[in-house]
Amino acid sequence: MTSAAVAGPAEFAPWKDPAQTPLIRFEGVTKRFGDFTAIDNVDLTIYRKEFFALLGPSGCGKTTLMRMLAGFETASEGRITIGGQDMNGIPPNRREVNMMFQSYALFPHLSVWDNIAFGLKRSAMPKDQIPDRVHEMLRLTRLEQFARRKPHQISGGQRQRVALARALAKAPKLLLLDEPLGALDAKLRQQTQFELMDIQEKTETTFVIVTHDQEEAMTVASRVAVMNDGKVIQVDTPARIYETPNSVYVADFIGDVNLIEGNVALKPDGLASLAWAEGAPEIIATAGEGLKDGARAGFVIRPEKVAISAERPEDRNNVVRGRILDIAYLGNISTYHVELPGGQVIKAQTVNNRRLSRRGFTWQDEVWLSWTDTAGLVLAG
Amino acid sequence: MRRFSWFNATSLTLGFAFLYVPMIILVVYSFNESRLVTVWAGFSTRWYGELLRDQAFLDAAWVTVRVAFVSSTIATVLGTMAAYVLVRGGKFMGRTLFSGMIYAPLVMPEVITGLSLLLLFISIGLDRGIFTIILAHTTFSMCYVSVVVSSRLVSFDRSVEEAALDLGCTPFDAFRSVTLPLIAPAVIAGWLLAFTLSLDDLVIASFTAGPSATTLPIKIFSSVRMGVSPEINALSTILIGIVTVGVVTASLVSKRRIVQRERDEKMAGQTA
Ligand SMILES: Nc1ncnc2c1ncn2[C@@H]1O[C@H](COP(=O)(O)OP(=O)(O)O)[C@@H](O)[C@H]1O
Ligand SMILES: [Mg+2]
Numbered sequence: 001m002t003s004a005a006v007a008g009p010a011e012f013a014p015w016k017d018p019a020q021t022p023l024i025r026f027e028g029v030t031k032r033f034g035d036f037t038a039i040d041n042v043d044l045t046i047y048r049k050e051f052f053a054l055l056g057p058s059g060c061g062k063t064t065l066m067r068m069l070a071g072f073e074t075a076s077e078g079r080i081t082i083g084g085q086d087m088n089g090i091p092p093n094r095r096e097v098n099m100m101f102q103s104y105a106l107f108p109h110l111s112v113w114d115n116i117a118f119g120l121k122r123s124a125m126p127k128d129q130i131p132d133r134v135h136e137m138l139r140l141t142r143l144e145q146f147a148r149r150k151p152h153q154i155s156g157g158q159r160q161r162v163a164l165a166r167a168l169a170k171a172p173k174l175l176l177l178d179e180p181l182g183a184l185d186a187k188l189r190q191q192t193q194f195e196l197m198d199i200q201e202k203t204e205t206t207f208v209i210v211t212h213d214q215e216e217a218m219t220v221a222s223r224v225a226v227m228n229d230g231k232v233i234q235v236d237t238p239a240r241i242y243e244t245p246n247s248v249y250v251a252d253f254i255g256d257v258n259l260i261e262g263n264v265a266l267k268p269d270g271l272a273s274l275a276w277a278e279g280a281p282e283i284i285a286t287a288g289e290g291l292k293d294g295a296r297a298g299f300v301i302r303p304e305k306v307a308i309s310a311e312r313p314e315d316r317n318n319v320v321r322g323r324i325l326d327i328a329y330l331g332n333i334s335t336y337h338v339e340l341p342g343g344q345v346i347k348a349q350t351v352n353n354r355r356l357s358r359r360g361f362t363w364q365d366e367v368w369l370s371w372t373d374t375a376g377l378v379l380a381g
Numbered sequence: 382m383r384r385f386s387w388f389n390a391t392s393l394t395l396g397f398a399f400l401y402v403p404m405i406i407l408v409v410y411s412f413n414e415s416r417l418v419t420v421w422a423g424f425s426t427r428w429y430g431e432l433l434r435d436q437a438f439l440d441a442a443w444v445t446v447r448v449a450f451v452s453s454t455i456a457t458v459l460g461t462m463a464a465y466v467l468v469r470g471g472k473f474m475g476r477t478l479f480s481g482m483i484y485a486p487l488v489m490p491e492v493i494t495g496l497s498l499l500l501l502f503i504s505i506g507l508d509r510g511i512f513t514i515i516l517a518h519t520t521f522s523m524c525y526v527s528v529v530v531s532s533r534l535v536s537f538d539r540s541v542e543e544a545a546l547d548l549g550c551t552p553f554d555a556f557r558s559v560t561l562p563l564i565a566p567a568v569i570a571g572w573l574l575a576f577t578l579s580l581d582d583l584v585i586a587s588f589t590a591g592p593s594a595t596t597l598p599i600k601i602f603s604s605v606r607m608g609v610s611p612e613i614n615a616l617s618t619i620l621i622g623i624v625t626v627g628v629v630t631a632s633l634v635s636k637r638r639i640v641q642r643e644r645d646e647k648m649a650g651q652t653a
Contacts, residue, residue, distance in 0.1 A: 070543075070547055071546075071547075072543055072546075091546070092543070092546040092547050093546050093547070093548075093549045093550055093551060097547075098547055098548065099543075099544070099547050101540045101543070101544055102540075103538060103540050105538065105540040105541045105543065105544040106541075106544075107541060107544070107545075107559055108541075108563065109562045109563060118545070118548050119548030119549050122548060122549035122550060122554070123549055149649075150645070152642065152645055152646060152649065153645040153646075153648055153649050154649050155649050158649075166544075166548070167547075170548070170549070
């Protein structure tokens with residue numbers, strides 16, 4: 001996984017460097033279809049060579065955002081610039097942007113070779129250089145022996161690679177990928193994710209990928225924008241989105257999470273306490289952004305940060321007692337579903353480094369759950 | 382396999398008899414020696430020879446073919462353009478009205494279409510002849526083309542056109558190099574439909590034809606009114622022959638394409 005290291009924040013983080021100018025800038029962009037608002041006042045910056053993921057549930061406006069970059073939709077309000085140039089009124093064919101469509105949109109009447117050459121024939125590239133470039137793309141996507149085939153004569157995975165090769169052939173400044181791996185099965189999908197990262201690294205193109213699969217976004221992206229209902233909720237690196245989500249929505253969307261709702265009281269040192277049930281001790285956790293004293297809030301904690309023990313731990317503020325309802329054994333890890341007296345179910349995950357026979361707990365056992373003050377977050381809404 | 386019952390056999394026979402017996406009679410009598418249509422006097426190809434020497438028939442046939450060819454070609458161009466605008470042109474004022482109006486001539490009685498065209502040609506002082514028949518046929522067959530082509534455009538994945546724009550095509554280039562090749566089967570079907578409609582139109586042609594130009598259906602109809610002649614049988618047999626050859630060829634070609642496609646898809650599956 002060398003490519004993941006390159007995408008890591010230590011080596012590559014132009015968004016932290018004020019001297020860098022972003023390649024793409026959305027400024028207060030709103031898109032309406034009739035009286036339906038598909039994109040709602042979005043501000044976003046994307047930098048050169050980023051692998052940027054748009055993540056969100058179906059219908060949240062990911063494709064629409066991407067189509068505005070490609071030039072198929074114009075913003076109702078606000079401004080989109082690419083490389084400093086205002087893109088308003090510039091048609092798709094005059095943008096240095098190429099798109100890999102969700103349906104691949106290969107030309108069924110043309111061979112694989114001609115599909116890839118299609119854009120090159122309409123570019124400034126001299127005719128005699130086109131075959132070399134097509135060949136390079138075929139090699140990159142390992143399609144050499146299928147050059148003469150028509151799209152219906154190759155398999156789904158190969159079609160997807162043709163679509164990628166075709167979109168990359170013109171060496172665009174920006175490549176848009178709309179759920180490119182949606183049609184592939186899990187194994188091929190994972191393999192292709194790494195291929196995509198590899199290609200992105202080799203070609204040094206800026207990639208913007210749309211996905212509704214959070215694992216995919218976390219795997220490939222340098223940064224992720226989590227969207228909901230036409231709004232961008234949070235933009236950050238995969239690790240920070242996972243560790244410090246800015247809202248209950250994001251925490252819930254990315255990975256597995258426990259959620260407890262209650263009334264918040266702010267405390268010193270960036271902590272907050274949450275009153276969540278009559279008679280139960282308040283939960284102490286790190287306070288998220290924009291939290292208001294006395295308001296309703298949600299406490300979120302990842303299952304792997306909840307410790308499970310037979311005896312009551314002495315050194316922690318956050319301790320609750322419950323009964324094991326269910327155990328999901330996944331080989332390397334086990335997830336315990338523990339029911340609290342109030343009926344809430346909290347998931348606690350442990351790594352199985354002991355032998356199965358020596359696992360401590362079984363169904364209906366009374367156990368203690370605990371976590372440190374900084375393991376969870378109290379978040380607004 | 383279900384057994385082939387007597388009931389099935391009977392209905393099949395009756396159904397096909399109903400369709401084809403009249404034509405078989407016509408074909409058989411076209412080879413009749415006698416001038417009397419209903420009396421068999423032995424086999425002969427005499428009426429085919431007479432037909433080829435009949436200048437009036439040959440002229441009418443030539444006019445019909447020219448009218449059909451020119452009018453169906455113009456109708457295909459106009460009808461395809463209309464379909465493209467109505468399906469792809471986005472929202473514009475009165476789009477629904479226009480889409481509805483495209484269908485109106487399909488259900489309009491031909492007599493009315495013919496009469497209104499006749500009135501138009503008279504009022505603008507256009508002499509009736511081959512040109513007015515071409516205009517009239519273009520007008521009504523254009524709607525059929527547009528209906529056939531729009532049904533193809535509606536079922537067609539829009540993103541393929543967008544991909545062409547994305548890869549640097551102007552809208553016209555995208556239409557020419559992607560849309561047109563993909564809707565070609567519908568365009569060809571539309572052209573064939575327009576061509577046949579024009580070939581066998583009698584009503585509209587009789588309103589818009591002038592003394593200088595007569596089409597084959599008008600010629601046949603007017604000569605039949607003076608009694609059926611064996612010449613007409615011969616002519617009809619030739620037409621049936623042409624149509625049969627056309628239909629058989631078309632179905633063989635499309636059958637071969639389906640087989641080829643199935644083979645291709647099997648091959649794609651194996652290399653997956
Ligand atoms: N051309 C359009 N006309 C009307 N509504 C549209 C159009 N395109 C998208 N929408 C609506 O905008 C919303 C966002 O769509 P989309 O961007 O495709 O979502 P996603 O890609 O995130 O699933 C959806 O509710 C969709 O119905
Ligand atoms: Mg989408």
